[in-house]
Structure formats: C-alpha cells, structure tokens
Amino acid sequence: MTAVSKTVETNGTAKGDDDGRGDPARAAVHEAARNARVASRILAQLTTAQKNAALHAAADAVLAATDAVLAANALDIEAAKATGTEESLLDRLRLTADRVGGIAAGLRQVAGLADPVGEVVLGATLPNGLEIRQVRVPLGVIGMVYEARPNVTVDAFGLALKSGNAALLRGSSSAVHSNAALVEVLRTSLAAQDLPADAVQLLSSEDRSSVTHLIQARGLVDVVIPRGGAGLINAVVRDATVPTIETGVGNCHVYVHAAADLPMAVKIVLNSKTRRPSVCNTAETVLIDKAIAETALPAVTQALQSQGVIIHGDLPGQVPATEADWAEEYLSLDVALKVVDGIDDAIDHINRYGTGHTEAIVTADLAAAREFTARVDAAAVMVNASTAFTDGEQFGFGAEIGISTQKLHARGPMGLPELTSTKWTVWGDGHTRPV
Amino acid sequence: MTAVSKTVETNGTAKGDDDGRGDPARAAVHEAARNARVASRILAQLTTAQKNAALHAAADAVLAATDAVLAANALDIEAAKATGTEESLLDRLRLTADRVGGIAAGLRQVAGLADPVGEVVLGATLPNGLEIRQVRVPLGVIGMVYEARPNVTVDAFGLALKSGNAALLRGSSSAVHSNAALVEVLRTSLAAQDLPADAVQLLSSEDRSSVTHLIQARGLVDVVIPRGGAGLINAVVRDATVPTIETGVGNCHVYVHAAADLPMAVKIVLNSKTRRPSVCNTAETVLIDKAIAETALPAVTQALQSQGVIIHGDLPGQVPATEADWAEEYLSLDVALKVVDGIDDAIDHINRYGTGHTEAIVTADLAAAREFTARVDAAAVMVNASTAFTDGEQFGFGAEIGISTQKLHARGPMGLPELTSTKWTVWGDGHTRPV
Numbered sequence: 001m002t003a004v005s006k007t008v009e010t011n012g013t014a015k016g017d018d019d020g021r022g023d024p025a026r027a028a029v030h031e032a033a034r035n036a037r038v039a040s041r042i043l044a045q046l047t048t049a050q051k052n053a054a055l056h057a058a059a060d061a062v063l064a065a066t067d068a069v070l071a072a073n074a075l076d077i078e079a080a081k082a083t084g085t086e087e088s089l090l091d092r093l094r095l096t097a098d099r100v101g102g103i104a105a106g107l108r109q110v111a112g113l114a115d116p117v118g119e120v121v122l123g124a125t126l127p128n129g130l131e132i133r134q135v136r137v138p139l140g141v142i143g144m145v146y147e148a149r150p151n152v153t154v155d156a157f158g159l160a161l162k163s164g165n166a167a168l169l170r171g172s173s174s175a176v177h178s179n180a181a182l183v184e185v186l187r188t189s190l191a192a193q194d195l196p197a198d199a200v201q202l203l204s205s206e207d208r209s210s211v212t213h214l215i216q217a218r219g220l221v222d223v224v225i226p227r228g229g230a231g232l233i234n235a236v237v238r239d240a241t242v243p244t245i246e247t248g249v250g251n252c253h254v255y256v257h258a259a260a261d262l263p264m265a266v267k268i269v270l271n272s273k274t275r276r277p278s279v280c281n282t283a284e285t286v287l288i289d290k291a292i293a294e295t296a297l298p299a300v301t302q303a304l305q306s307q308g309v310i311i312h313g314d315l316p317g318q319v320p321a322t323e324a325d326w327a328e329e330y331l332s333l334d335v336a337l338k339v340v341d342g343i344d345d346a347i348d349h350i351n352r353y354g355t356g357h358t359e360a361i362v363t364a365d366l367a368a369a370r371e372f373t374a375r376v377d378a379a380a381v382m383v384n385a386s387t388a389f390t391d392g393e394q395f396g397f398g399a400e401i402g403i404s405t406q407k408l409h410a411r412g413p414m415g416l417p418e419l420t421s422t423k424w425t426v427w428g429d430g431h432t433r434p435v
Numbered sequence: 436m437t438a439v440s441k442t443v444e445t446n447g448t449a450k451g452d453d454d455g456r457g458d459p460a461r462a463a464v465h466e467a468a469r470n471a472r473v474a475s476r477i478l479a480q481l482t483t484a485q486k487n488a489a490l491h492a493a494a495d496a497v498l499a500a501t502d503a504v505l506a507a508n509a510l511d512i513e514a515a516k517a518t519g520t521e522e523s524l525l526d527r528l529r530l531t532a533d534r535v536g537g538i539a540a541g542l543r544q545v546a547g548l549a550d551p552v553g554e555v556v557l558g559a560t561l562p563n564g565l566e567i568r569q570v571r572v573p574l575g576v577i578g579m580v581y582e583a584r585p586n587v588t589v590d591a592f593g594l595a596l597k598s599g600n601a602a603l604l605r606g607s608s609s610a611v612h613s614n615a616a617l618v619e620v621l622r623t624s625l626a627a628q629d630l631p632a633d634a635v636q637l638l639s640s641e642d643r644s645s646v647t648h649l650i651q652a653r654g655l656v657d658v659v660i661p662r663g664g665a666g667l668i669n670a671v672v673r674d675a676t677v678p679t680i681e682t683g684v685g686n687c688h689v690y691v692h693a694a695a696d697l698p699m700a701v702k703i704v705l706n707s708k709t710r711r712p713s714v715c716n717t718a719e720t721v722l723i724d725k726a727i728a729e730t731a732l733p734a735v736t737q738a739l740q741s742q743g744v745i746i747h748g749d750l751p752g753q754v755p756a757t758e759a760d761w762a763e764e765y766l767s768l769d770v771a772l773k774v775v776d777g778i779d780d781a782i783d784h785i786n787r788y789g790t791g792h793t794e795a796i797v798t799a800d801l802a803a804a805r806e807f808t809a810r811v812d813a814a815a816v817m818v819n820a821s822t823a824f825t826d827g828e829q830f831g832f833g834a835e836i837g838i839s840t841q842k843l844h845a846r847g848p849m850g851l852p853e854l855t856s857t858k859w860t861v862w863g864d865g866h867t868r869p870v
C-alpha cells in the first residue's frame with residue numbers, strides 16, 4: 001500500500017499506513033497494529049467459554065512464571081534505584097510473590113464477569129418485516145498507554161481479551177523488564193491454547209516515539225486509553241488522531257451546603273480527602289456555604305488539620321490560595337478551601353474549575369440536592385456520600401479499565417461493556433427499499 | 436485566562452482558550468463557543484414540554500419568514516450561477532416555498548420524538564445502600580460542519596435543541612445568505628420564548644479557518660459532527676482535537692453467495708445500486724461467488740446495464756478495474772464487480788476494502804448468513820435485504836443526524852440518544868468508603 005492510496009477505511013489498512021520505507025519505529029508500531037487486527041478478528045469470534053479458559057490458563061501461566069517475573073522485576077527495581085527513584089514510585093513498580101498472585105487472581109476475576117459481546121442492546125421487527133438487532137461487538141484493537149505499575153499490563157490484557165479485543169500495550173520504560181516478562185508469559189499461554197499470541201503485544205518504550213505512532217495509527221487502532229498522570233493524559237489526548245478515552249484527571253469538590261448535617265459533612269470531607277489522597281476520586285477543593293461558615297468552617301478546618309491536611313484558602317492560618325489552587329489536582333494531603341455564597345455560587349465554581357470527574361454535596365435539603373445533581377456537569381454527582389465511591393468495583397462492575405472524564409462513548413467508571421461497540425444486523429427475505 | 440493556565444477542564448475554559456489577543460478568527464469561534472456553553476447549561480435544564488414548544492414556535496417562525504428566506508436563498512443561487520455551479524448542486528442549494536414548508540414540518544416532527552434526556556439507562560441499590568443511577572444528559576455544545584443544503588441548518592438546530600444541546604453551525608459559504616437568514620429566524624424565535632438565542636449560532640464561512648478553530652476548540656466544544664463528502668469528513672477527522680463522529684463514507688458491498696436465490700439477488704443488487712446512487716448507503720461493489728458465476732454473472736450484469744450502470748471489473752465488456760476501484764465510493768451509476776472464491780474470500784475482501792458502513796449477503800444458506808453477519812466488520816450487515824435500509828428513518832428513529840462509521844460512541848444511524856452523554860448520580864445518607 002502506497003502513501004497515495006485512496007483507501008480511507010477502518011478495517012486494516014490505515015491512511016498513511018507505513019510499510020517500512022519510512023520511519024522504522026513507526027513501521028514497527030504499524031506492523032504490530034496490523035498483526036493485532038488479524039488477532040482481533042479471531043478473538044471477536046471466540047465463545048465466552050473459550051475466553052474464560054484462556055484467562056484461567058493465563059493466570060496459571062503467570063503463577064508458574066513467578067520466579068522469572070520477579071527476576072525481571074528486580075532488574076527494573078535496580079535500574080530505578082540507580083537513577084535515584086523515590087520510594088513511593090519504587091513501591092508502585094515492585095512485584096512480590098504475593099503481588100504476582102494478585103495479578104493472576106485478577107485474571108480469574110475477569111473470567112467470572114459477564115461477557116458483553118453478543119448482548120442485544122436494541123431490537124425490533126420493522127413494519128416491513130425486516131428484523132433489526134443492535135448487538136455488542138468488540139472494538140477491535142485497543143491501545144493502552146500507561147505508567148509504572150506492571151499489574152496494569154496483565155489487567156489490560158485480561159479486560160481486552162474478555163471483551164474480544166486485541167491489546168497494544170505501551171508501558172513505562174521503568175517497567176520494561178517486568179512488562180516484557182509478563183507479556184511473554186501471556187503470549188506463550190495464548191499460543192498453547194491455539195489462540196493468536198498477537199492478541200497482546202508490548203510496544204517499545206525506548207523513546208516517546210512509539211506513543212506518538214500508536215496514538216496516530218488511525219484506522220489501524222480503534223481506541224487509545226491513556227492511564228496515568230494529567231501530563232500523560234493531556235499529551236495523548238492532544239496529539240492523538242486515533243479516538244481516545246480521556247481518563248482520570250479529577251479536581252473533585254465537596255460542597256457543604258447551608259442545610260448540611262455538620263458531623264456528616266465533616267465525615268464526608270475527611271473521607272473524600274484523606275482516604276487515598278493519590279487517586280483521582282480524591283477531593284481537592286472543599287466549598288463551604290457562607291450561611292453555615294461560622295460553625296462549619298472551624299469544624300471542617302480542625303478535622304482536616306488533625307489529619308495532617310494542608311489547607312489552601314483565603315483565611316488566616318491557611319496557605320494563601322491563588323487562582324491556580326482552584327484548578328489544582330493536588331493528589332496529596334493538600335486541599336483548597338473556599339467559602340461560597342449559596343448553591344449557585346457553588347455550582348458555578350464547580351462547573352468552572354472542575355474536571356468533570358466527581359462532585360459531592362452534603363445537604364438535608366431535597367431541593368438543593370436535586371438542583372445540584374441536575375446542574376453540576378460531571379461524570380458522577382454524589383449526594384451525602386464521599387467522592388471515593390466513583391470506582392468500577394464500588395459501582396458493581398467487577399473490574400475497571402479507567403474512569404472516563406469525557407462525554408463521548410463512556411463517562412465515569414468503565415467496565416467491560418465500555419470496551420465494546422455495536423453492530424446492526426438486518427434480516428430480510430428479499431427486501432428492497434421503495435424509491 | 437492566560438495561556439499558561441493549568442486548567443485542563445472540559446467545562447467552559449479550554450486549554451488554549453483564546454481571549455482575543457491572538458488570531459481574531461479564532462477568538463470569534465471561541466467566543467461563540469463560550470456563549471454556546473452558557474446557553475447549553477440552560478437548555479440542559481428545560482423540560483420536554485418547553486423544548487417542544489420552542490420547536491413548534493421555531494417552525495411557525497420559519498414559515499412566517501418564508502419570503503425573507505427565499506430572498507436570501509436567491510442571492511446564494513445567483514452567486515452560485517455566476518461561478519458556473521452545475522445544476523445538481525444548484526438544486527441542492529435551492530429553496531422553494533414547498534421546501535421551506537418541509538423544513539418547518541421537520542421541526543414539528545422532532546417535537547414529536549421521545550426526549551432522550553433524563554432517561555435512566557442503568558440503576559442499582561448497592562449492597563451498602565447507595566442508590567446509583569446512570570441518567571442521560573445532553574452532550575453540551577455540538578459543532579456541525581456541513582456542505583451545501585440549507586435544510587441541514589434547521590435540522591441540526593432541531594435535533595440539538597430536542598436533545599438539550601447548543602449548536603455551533605459551520606455551513607458552506609455557497610449557502611451563506613440562506614443559512615444566515617434561517618439562523619436569524621431561529622434565534623429571534625428562541626429569544627421570543629425567553630430562551631437563549633446562542634443555542635444556535637452560525638460561524639463565519641468566509642474562509643476555512645473557522646472550521647479549523649471549531650474542530651480544535653477542545654474543552655469548549657464537546658463533539659464535532661461533519662456531514663458531507665469524504666474529503667470534508669476526512670479533513671475534519673484528521674485535524675480535530677475535539678472528539679468527532681465520523682459519518683457517511685460508504686463503500687458498501689453486496690455479496691451474491693453460492694446459495695443465493697438468483698432473482699432475489701438481482702433485485703437486491705439493483706435496489707442497492709440504483710435507488711439513489713448519490714447517498715452513502717448505495718452499493719459500490721458487487722461480489723459474485725465463483726460457484727454460481729456462470730448464471731449469476733450474466734443475470735446481474737444485464738440487469739445493471741439495463742439500468743445504465745457502468746461496470747468496472749475484470750471481464751470482457753467491462754471497464755477494466757484497478758486496485759483503486761475496490762476502494763472507490765463512486766456515488767454514481769458505476770459499480771465495481773468481482774468474482775470471489777467463496778465466503779472467506781468475500782469477507783476478506785469486504786473487511787479489507789469496506790468503510791465499515793453497510794454490507795449485504797444474498798443467500799438461502801443459514802450457516803453462511805450467520806457467518807457473514809458475525810465476521811463482517813461494519814455498522815450494519817444485511818441478510819437478503821438492500822443496503823438502502825441503513826437509515827435512521829427506516830430504523831424507526833424518526834430523524835437522523837448522520838450515519839456513524841466509527842466504533843466509539845455511536846455506530847450506524849444516529850438518532851437523538853446518540854446526541855447525549857450520561858451522568859451518574861449517587862444518593863447516600865452520609866456514606867463514606869472504608870479504607
């Protein structure tokens with residue numbers, strides 16, 4: 001296929017598909033994507049039983065390869081230490097026999113989830129007798145760009161396989177040995193099941209270019225899902241020509257309304273901020289209604305400070321807040337705090353500075369709760385509940401590929417159905433359409 | 436907001452949001468988008484009754500303004516004639532009193548459709564008592580880039596309004612007077628209903644740059660839907676940073692299987708190719724199984740030629756087909772014809788050259804029909820039915836914003852639900868999440 005091809009289709013030969021005469025790094029990514037497409041066509045036809053058997057076999061293989069995986073991980077840890085990586089990152093990178101066991105158990109858990117493929121979403125017999133059905137089908141080839149943790153490698157493979165998709169994985173260079181060892185185990189296991197090894201492939205993490213080639217392989221890759229920090233996600237979303245699903249940036253708010261029960265408000269603010277400060281559903285700003293500020297402000301402030309939270313705000317004893325604080329995703333034991341002038345002010349602030357992830361109100365007033373849920377523009381809106389509940393496991397999905405903060409295709413926690421598309425089938429008996 | 440802002444949110448202030456100190460054309464599009472966002476927040480809260488009343492009022496206003504709209508249209512027609520525009524394009528551009536009546540009737544038809552906003556898609560009471568609901572909400576601000584026909588201006592407004600969205604319209608410069616007159620009527624009608632006029636805005640069509648600014652206004656615009664020829668759609672999809680929905684490019688196939696009923700096959704091929712050759716669901720390639728080529732080939736060929744269809748293929752008396760013909764969307768009384776070696780060959784050819792729009796098989800063999808529907812990768816797969824049935828009206832949606840040929844968010848004919856996103860609401864009574 002040459003660069004002047006007229007082909008614009010989505011089914012295997014991309015616009016600008018590279019046969020190797022151009023950039024070799026780009027050609028390598030495109031070849032991997034084409035091989036993934038071939039594999040994906042086989043995966044799409046597997047029964048649920050076949051996919052579950054493959055997942056259990058992969059879990060067995062990962063467990064059996066524990067020693068080799070740990071040896072590979074030791075190389076990554078050693079390299080990371082040599083470059084002075086801090087302990088919290090080392091901990092994310094580190095595998096142990098227990099953690100490998102957890103990775104294998106995750107595959108078995110995915111085997112236990114409902115298979116979304118083949119679900120009939122809509123259906124009708126039309127007045128002319130045509131039978132139409134909208135059926136869930138795999139997306140095809142899913143690209144994942146992610147940071148540090150090697151368990152994501154196996155998680156992504158498992159969720160992709162169960163939903164009938166091939167996975168092109170671009171992990172962090174810091175986890176290159178761990179990821180390579182895990183992917184090799186998965187590929188060998190697939191081949192032993194007479195399934196295509198190219199259902200999972202690890203792209204080179206030697207330089208940034210493989211990310212660029214992956215996210216611009218429009219027509220060869222059906223969707224790219226970035227998982228990681230705001231910098232990674234924004235870069236992927238900005239430069240991609242492949243459709244992306246934006247995940248995980250959360251500048252989440254808790255609004256303590258005038259009619260809030262104060263002990264409940266304190267409890268929800270604390271849980272939203274301090275349960276796990278480094279995750280995307282943590283609260284980053286607390287809004288306190290002026291009407292109850294006199295009591296709520298000291299109560300909330302003292303509770304936060306007693307847990308070591310640093311408050312950025314406009315009041316004495318706080319770190320002075322700047323405009324940037326309202327937009328900040330601290331992911332730490334910091335929080336911005338603002339007194340707002342009623343529910344309109346609160347909603348305006350949230351819709352201006354929020355990232356569309358999770359927003360919470362604490363109130364005993366039904367009208368306020370209804371107004372807040374109706375007017376706040378976010379993937380999840382909580383009434384008298386912690387922001388920490390926005391999570392695929394908590395929502396009952398069993399597993400989660402990420403939390404979408406965009407409006408197209410998927411919004412909020414994404415489970416297996418979000419890794420599918422649909423296809424209309426139309427059955428007739430010689431039907432033609434009148435002019 | 437400055438260019439160094441850390442804000443990355445999707446709720447009103449875009450990355451790179453332009454306050455006018457940069458390119459004035461870009462600033463104008465961004466200002467329109469910000470005004471659309473403000474309007475969209477009001478639209479999102481309207482009841483179905485309010486939206487229907489606004490649609491009927493707009494229909495009344497369009498009818499009442501028939502003379503002014505026709506006068507504006509006459510300017511466009513005159514300008515188009517002066518540049519030597521061919522009659523078929525003039526006809527697409529031309530409005531008559533009847534056509535204006537049809538445009539108004541279209542608004543009333545949308546008023547009669549079910550309102551997707553507020554539909555509860557999923558819901559559960561979690562084991563901990565939290566009540567979660569996934570509710571349909573508007574997307575927000577929808578950009579439309581489209582060609583020639585002025586009726587699309589009003590159609591897009593109506594569908595966007597009914598689904599609670601603001602519309603940023605970028606029509607063709609050839610229809611500039613007609614579009615401006617229609618949008619002015621719609622805006623005046625909205626204002627008279629105490630609704631925000633900025634729910635519909637026409638962007639300048641003076642140069643290409645407004646398209647670029649619209650499709651790159653990430654964070655200010657929630658989705659862009661291009662409607663037009665392959666060139667327009669590919670350019671929008673390639674250059675957009677705003678999520679897009681790819682529509683309408685259709686290299687559709689009819690496969691005459693070995694077990695086809697021959698008169699049925701002839702009827703379906705003819706209807707698929709000749710009913711309306713210029714639309715996206717028309718067949719562009721006919722595949723005939725080698726096993727019945729001896730009888731099917733002359734029958735299909737003669738039937739097509741009797742209707743004036745020019746056949747591109749490998750057989751004597753045909754225009755010699757090149758590689759490019761298999762990928763061509765003729766949109767004319769031309770068709771490519773190929774003899775294939777069984778169903779695998781047919782499916783491989785379709786999955787290689789198809790654009791993922793509509794593919795049909797004619798067969799009396801159940802196993803072949805099941806295999807074809809399972810393995811062909813397209814928005815719609817027909818068994819013993821014409822490709823012409825892929826259409827929102829035919830599928831019973833009442834109206835159609837386009838036919839998606841991508842896999843994310845929407846695939847196939849798009850009705851009102853495809854112009855929505857969802858929001859999770861979570862109601863508790865002081866719930867916090869255990870560590």
